[in-house]
Amino acid sequence: MNRIWGAFTRRVSAWTGSRWGFGLRLAAIIVWMAVGPLLQFSNTWMLSMMAGAGILSFLVVFLIQSSHNRDIMALHLKLNEIIHVVGPAHKGLIGAEDRTYEELCTLVAVYRRLARE
Numbered sequence: 001m002n003r004i005w006g007a008f009t010r011r012v013s014a015w016t017g018s019r020w021g022f023g024l025r026l027a028a029i030i031v032w033m034a035v036g037p038l039l040q041f042s043n044t045w046m047l048s049m050m051a052g053a054g055i056l057s058f059l060v061v062f063l064i065q066s067s068h069n070r071d072i073m074a075l076h077l078k079l080n081e082i083i084h085v086v087g088p089a090h091k092g093l094i095g096a097e098d099r100t101y102e103e104l105c106t107l108v109a110v111y112r113r114l115a116r117e
Helices: 002-016 019-035 043-085 101-116
Strands: none
Touching (some): 002 019
């Protein structure tokens, strides 16, 4: 089930970010605007677009976040492997994504200081 969900979220996030996804959304807006005069710009006409857009946006945000979380995890694993393989690298940075915000700020300050030296 996780493999199916992962494949689904990857496809949806790739499609929503594609020119075809943008084109479909643009076409839907153009059709909605063209139907407006026929429905005399009624409240129902307005609410139909607002409700649809809100529901789709809500769902797509969670799908994209799921895909993003997996991509970031894979990126961290790859960086951890590079740190592990490179000889003189500071191995204390492996798993840095699990540290607190304050610990990360401290590490950033250390590396900024090293960059200035």
